[in-house]
């Protein structure tokens with residue numbers, strides 16, 4: 001019995017899917033940025049995982065949209081809508097147990113729009129903390145009036 005389970009464990013270990021322990025040593029550790037604003041922090045739940053056990057990209061995109069809206073909503077002093085996701089890069093997979101921090105920087109304030117750059121960092125392996133940049137995106141939000149039409153960004 002013990003022999004069988006040892007043999008089973010050994011054969012499972014030979015399967016490529018089982019040998020997916022991330023090699024953290026190959027990813028340079030980072031510090032969380034101090035030249036950007038922390039706009040959101042969240043930890044993904046098992047329901048947010050995809051078939052591989054990593055976190056579903058669509059869930060990350062929704063979080064980035066929410067986080068990206070924080071500074072534009074303040075600047076627009078009212079209702080805003082996402083008009084464009086200009087760029088979105090998944091640099092590293094997000095794993096269960098990662099604590100995600102969303103840092104934003106305003107790139108441009110136009111007549112009716114605000115464009116922000118959002119960087120997402122995962123803090124993983126609390127015993128030996130490792131910070132990894134997992135996602136970067138660039139989004140544009142438009143200030144809208146009660147009828148959903150663009151309105152000018154108010155003076156600061």
Ligand SMILES: CC(C)(COP(=O)(O)OP(=O)(O)OC[C@H]1O[C@@H](n2cnc3c(N)ncnc32)[C@H](O)[C@@H]1OP(=O)(O)O)[C@@H](O)C(=O)NCCC(=O)NCCS
Nearest residue numbers: 081082083084109110111112113114140142144148149150
């Ligand atoms: C947002 C919305 C009101 C803008 O209306 P519009 O008639 O397209 O607006 P305009 O063409 O006048 O552009 C408004 C601003 O957005 C910017 N913009 C429009 N399209 C853009 C694009 N593809 N990329 C970047 N900026 C864009 C314009 O440059 C302009 O900015 P500025 O005034 O600062 O120069 C309208 O497109 C809309 O309701 N979209 C749906 C929003 C939504 O439902 N978002 C959630 C998606 S799930």
